[in-house]
Amino acid sequence: MPNVIKSECPKCGKKGKNYEQIEDKFGWRIIKGKKRPQSYCRECRRRF
Ligand SMILES: [Zn+2]
Secondary structure, three states, rough: OOOOOOOOOOOOOOEEOOOOHHHHHHHEEEOOOEEEEOOOOOOHHHHH
16 A cells, blocks of 8 residues: 555645545545545535
């Protein structure tokens, strides 16, 4: 698990600055075998 990881939602500006926050607010996707944070938070993805 990478220890420096963060994500910011480009729509609402919500930030996840550690694994737990990203897990909770963003969720993950697998790209080419690598686990990366979703670019949009869960809430914005639902409304997209
Ligand atoms: Zn958002």
